[in-house]
Amino acid sequence: MRSDANIAGPMTDPVPGPRTESTGVDVSRETPPPMDDTPIGRAAQLAVEALGRAGEGLPRPEQTRVIVVANQKGGVGKTTTTVNLAASLALHGARVLVIDLDPQGNASTALGIDHHAEVPSIYDVLVDSKPLAEVVQPVPDVEGLFCAPATIDLAGAEIELVSLVARESRLQRAIQVYEQPLDYILIDCPPSLGLLTVNALVAGQEVLIPIQCEYYALEGLGQLLRNVDLVRGHLNPALHVSTILLTMYDGRTRLASQVADEVRTHFGDEVLRTSIPRSVRISEAPSYGQTVLTYDPGSSGALSYFEAAREIALRGVGVSYDASQAHIGAQQNDPNMVEGVQ
Ligand SMILES: Nc1ncnc2c1ncn2[C@@H]1O[C@H](COP(=O)(O)OP(=O)(O)OP(=O)(O)O)[C@@H](O)[C@H]1O
Ligand SMILES: [Mg+2]
Numbered sequence: 001m002r003s004d005a006n007i008a009g010p011m012t013d014p015v016p017g018p019r020t021e022s023t024g025v026d027v028s029r030e031t032p033p034p035m036d037d038t039p040i041g042r043a044a045q046l047a048v049e050a051l052g053r054a055g056e057g058l059p060r061p062e063q064t065r066v067i068v069v070a071n072q073k074g075g076v077g078k079t080t081t082t083v084n085l086a087a088s089l090a091l092h093g094a095r096v097l098v099i100d101l102d103p104q105g106n107a108s109t110a111l112g113i114d115h116h117a118e119v120p121s122i123y124d125v126l127v128d129s130k131p132l133a134e135v136v137q138p139v140p141d142v143e144g145l146f147c148a149p150a151t152i153d154l155a156g157a158e159i160e161l162v163s164l165v166a167r168e169s170r171l172q173r174a175i176q177v178y179e180q181p182l183d184y185i186l187i188d189c190p191p192s193l194g195l196l197t198v199n200a201l202v203a204g205q206e207v208l209i210p211i212q213c214e215y216y217a218l219e220g221l222g223q224l225l226r227n228v229d230l231v232r233g234h235l236n237p238a239l240h241v242s243t244i245l246l247t248m249y250d251g252r253t254r255l256a257s258q259v260a261d262e263v264r265t266h267f268g269d270e271v272l273r274t275s276i277p278r279s280v281r282i283s284e285a286p287s288y289g290q291t292v293l294t295y296d297p298g299s300s301g302a303l304s305y306f307e308a309a310r311e312i313a314l315r316g317v318g319v320s321y322d323a324s325q326a327h328i329g330a331q332q333n334d335p336n337m338v339e340g341v342q
Contacts (some may be wrong), residue, residue, distance in 0.1 A: 001082065040257055058313040060094040065316055066175065066185045068204035069244070073220050074191035075121075076212040077247035079106040080282060082188040084301075086111075087291035087308030090145035094183035097136065099171070101149035101200055102190040103157075107150035111139045112289030115149035123153040125174045126199065127160050132178040139295050149178045154196070161195045168235060172203040193227050201231040206242035208312075213256040213275070218266065241267075242315075245308060246275035273323045274308040277301065 055117035100107040108115040123128035139145040161167045187200040232239045285292040
């Protein structure tokens with residue numbers, strides 16, 4: 001199954017529309033004109049390029065990489081990053097599972113996965129020891145992408161877990177006995193450092209911290225890093241912060257580049273060269289139960305998540321990344337930029 005996905009060829013004809021049938025008359029021998037130089041034309045061109053590259057494939061990790069997307073600060077882009085990176089990796093041919101560990105269930109919503117109260121969910125896995133395989137659902141629209149949804153029940157799990165045996169390692173155990181072959185597991189954490197996040201940190205090898213390019217970006221990170229150290233010291237020696245991703249980067253503001261510089265000085269090589277621009281398309285996609293990769297594949301948001309996924313996949317196999325490809329943030333004339341950043 002793994003190899004099948006990897007040899008999928010590039011998608012053809014990604015932009016549906018009327019085709020020009022040959023009339024038999026050689027109308028013109030001229031080089032065809034460039035695509036319409038309008039925002040829609042440019043977006044269509046980018047979509048063709050992005051989808052064309054989707055089937056190009058990326059090196060797969062030898063073993064499943066379990067990546068914990070965490071930051072106890074709310075609204076920094078954890079869920080957005082989880083679902084869009086997961087979709088990008090799957091579109092590149094990987095098999096990817098998203099575990100939604102936030103009672104809000106935002107990752108489940110964004111992936112178009114039903115998560116009303118009766119749906120078997122990650123709560124059943126953590127609290128009732130239900131096998132992970134019984135709650136995982138395939139994500140519509142993206143082959144190779146799966147989701148273990150969160151329902152509102154999970155809100156009570158922080159308290160219910162306290163009295164259970166091996167309360168910190170229940171997710172780790174569930175993943176260990178999950179038999180489906182996977183290249184990546186991405187875990188979307190809630191904005192807190194309670195038992196749910198601790199379960200994720202015990203289950204993973206890598207921590208990915210999204211940092212929003214705003215004032216106070218680094219505040220509170222020390223606490224997260226101390227928790228990572230504690231879990232590494234006592235419960236999971238393999239755990240390390242492998243990746244920092246700058247999100248909601250607005251190239252028009254000096255603040256964004258100041259924050260980016262500060263983060264790069266502080267964390268060095270862990271910071272991905274690609275950063276994610278603030279983009280309307282990224283924020284719209286979840287309301288259609290989609291990732292930005294399927295909602296608007298040519299948008300700057302989709303392209304930047306695509307590129308970040310490439311960087312993560314290449315780093316994972318020790319291949320250096322060609323930084324000339326990196327999206328360093330949306331430019332002033334980007335039609336997808338949010339107007340008026342606060
Ligand atoms: N690059 C972006 N451009 C524009 N809007 C964005 C971008 N990234 C995230 N958002 C929006 O910002 C809000 C917060 O993002 P998200 O839900 O991913 O953060 P979070 O860290 O998961 O939040 P929480 O801590 O509540 O779980 C959402 O409305 C999302 O659509
Ligand atoms: Mg979230």
